[in-house]
Amino acid sequence: xxxxxxxxxxxxxxxxxxxxxxxxxxxxxxxxxxxxxxxxxxxxxxxxxxxxxxxxxxxxxxxxxxxxxxxxxxxxxxxxxxxxxxxxxxxxxxxxxxxxxxxxxxxxxxxxxxxxxxxxxxxxxxxxxxxxxxxxxxxxxxxxxxxxxxxxxxxxxxxxxxxxxxxxxxxxxxxxxxxxxxxxxxxxxxxxxxxxxxxxxxxxxxxxxxxxxxxxxxxxxxxxxxxxxxxxxxxxxxxxxxxxxxxxxxxxxxxxxxxxxxxxxxxxxxxxxxxxxxxxxxxxxxxxx
Amino acid sequence: xxxxxxxxxxxxxxxxxxxxxxxxxxxxxxxxxxxxxxxxxxxxxxxxxxxxxxxxxxxxxxxxxxxxxxxxxxxxxxxxxxxxxxxxxxxxxxxxxxxxxxxxxxxxxxxxxxxxxxxxxxxxxxxxxxxxxxxxxxxxxxxxxxxxxxxxxxxxxxxxxxxxxxxxxxxxxxxxxxxxxxxxxxxxxxxxxxxxxxxxxxxxxxxxxxxxxxxxxxxxxxxxxxxxxxxxxxxxxxxxxxxxxxxxxxxxxxxxxxxxxxxxxxxxxxxxxxxxxxxxxxxxxxxxx
Numbered sequence: 312x313x314x315x316x317x318x319x320x321x322x323x324x325x326x327x328x329x330x331x332x333x334x335x336x337x338x339x340x341x342x343x344x345x346x347x348x349x350x351x352x353x354x355x356x357x358x359x360x361x362x363x364x365x366x367x368x369x370x371x372x373x374x375x376x377x378x379x380x381x382x383x384x385x386x387x388x389x390x391x392x393x394x395x396x397x398x399x400x401x402x403x404x405x406x407x408x409x410x411x412x413x414x415x416x417x418x419x420x421x422x423x424x425x426x427x428x429x430x431x432x433x434x435x436x437x438x439x440x441x442x443x444x445x446x447x448x449x450x451x452x453x454x455x456x457x458x459x460x461x462x463x464x465x466x467x468x469x470x471x472x473x474x475x476x477x478x479x480x481x482x483x484x485x486x487x488x489x490x491x492x493x494x495x496x497x498x499x500x501x502x503x504x505x506x507x508x509x510x511x512x513x514x515x516x517x518x519x520x521x522x523x524x525x526x527x528x529x530x531x532x533x534x535x536x537x538x539x540x541x542x543x544x545x546x547x548x549x550x551x552x553x554x555x556x557x558x559x560x561x562x563x564x565x566x567x568x569x570x571x572x573x574x575x576x577x578x579x580x581x582x583x584x585x586x587x588x589x590x591x592x593x594x595x596x597x598x599x600x
Numbered sequence: 601x602x603x604x605x606x607x608x609x610x611x612x613x614x615x616x617x618x619x620x621x622x623x624x625x626x627x628x629x630x631x632x633x634x635x636x637x638x639x640x641x642x643x644x645x646x647x648x649x650x651x652x653x654x655x656x657x658x659x660x661x662x663x664x665x666x667x668x669x670x671x672x673x674x675x676x677x678x679x680x681x682x683x684x685x686x687x688x689x690x691x692x693x694x695x696x697x698x699x700x701x702x703x704x705x706x707x708x709x710x711x712x713x714x715x716x717x718x719x720x721x722x723x724x725x726x727x728x729x730x731x732x733x734x735x736x737x738x739x740x741x742x743x744x745x746x747x748x749x750x751x752x753x754x755x756x757x758x759x760x761x762x763x764x765x766x767x768x769x770x771x772x773x774x775x776x777x778x779x780x781x782x783x784x785x786x787x788x789x790x791x792x793x794x795x796x797x798x799x800x801x802x803x804x805x806x807x808x809x810x811x812x813x814x815x816x817x818x819x820x821x822x823x824x825x826x827x828x829x830x831x832x833x834x835x836x837x838x839x840x841x842x843x844x845x846x847x848x849x850x851x852x853x854x855x856x857x858x859x860x861x862x863x864x865x866x867x868x869x870x871x872x873x874x875x876x877x878x879x880x881x882x883x884x885x886x887x888x889x
Contacts, residue, residue, distance in 0.1 A: 585820030
């Protein structure tokens, strides 16, 4: 299969490495020629270009750019494609993207491989990045079944665990486990920075260890990623933030009113429940969407 | 030196391993005889007992029990000690402990080695646990300088970075970087559990990956630890929770009112500031307290 990849960063580059290993021909497009050269050098693509028209022979094109560029790039790309070409993306938000791109290209199917690293860019692309990780596919009523089947087959070949759901279900679920964590984690850093006593602030910096490190990690990550989550999944991020505020308020009340038994019960529930999120490997669905 | 350790868990056991390696004689006391036997077997103590009177020859005693037992154990221990014996503890809260124990034993000095692991118990004790980690010593006006000097010397021999500050300063700083993270991290789990749609809840569990894992880690930890932080550092935990609520409220307002430039600035500030907490190695103070 001829596979196009627009955007040769961590995700695009890692997809390319795997697809080439699986015997596909990979055509890459990057904004900068140097990125394409790096992708060729590391084996992520067979050929690279800065021009979208280089993808005209592709059977499927993966859009792996930042979220806010996906619609514009798909509009630029479409004139070069044959009607059979499947278009898909890897954005961490699905509703806004599916709504934006589907009217331009009915043969579009949204996707979201749940893989990431702290670092970004082609230099950190790696094979097998998607193995044993969830790959969410979000067709809508008008999505051609062939497009879904082809994407499912490719994702399965990556050894990813394929799940299908609606864009709205995806966005609500990832608000909880991906976008809300970024917001609450960032607010931890912000709250510490706003401690008015400079001596305490300095002492806190000196004493911070693994607990602070882990809890603040995603909140101290790439600012653009957090911004895109909030902008493109705004309603679900807001909904989760509002629910979270209630939880924090209830917790604060328990402490303020010395309700230690109730606090202990709550902490115990959290302790027990966490393993359901952490040990859980996604259950791949087998039903055709 | 003869060093007594009451409570042979991760911290008590690890202190014992290091102090024996450094040539001291270590006398351990555990509630259960089996724990003492395990401590002898792994080399954490020279001798072990379930009786506090076994520590009567100790030059210094480290209280390494859970926070809520420290005062009661110190009261039971004191009749067996000679007046020169230094008493110290390793609790993660200092004000409440220093206030409680000092009136009983003026030769008490509070301490807090900032080392921990997810697991607890003598089985996970390890040598060098405190190396390159902060060891906070919190003398008050009445604390004998000898007690501080001896503890400082022992902590330095562990290769820990010794800092001194008041109990109040310690408690305010650790509220930010240790206790608040536990509270906000636990509330993330709680908020996810309270998603009313069972299908979304299940999907969220399936999709949770490293971001959720890290952000929820300390909130899903040992319930008793979180409870003790809240009970024994109640006022500072409340203060940090209230400041944090304001941050979350401000963030929510930015998203709700589409203030993307302001949100981007905030996320960028967090991104840049985090390294001050993470890269920071404590600056050991050299001044006598």
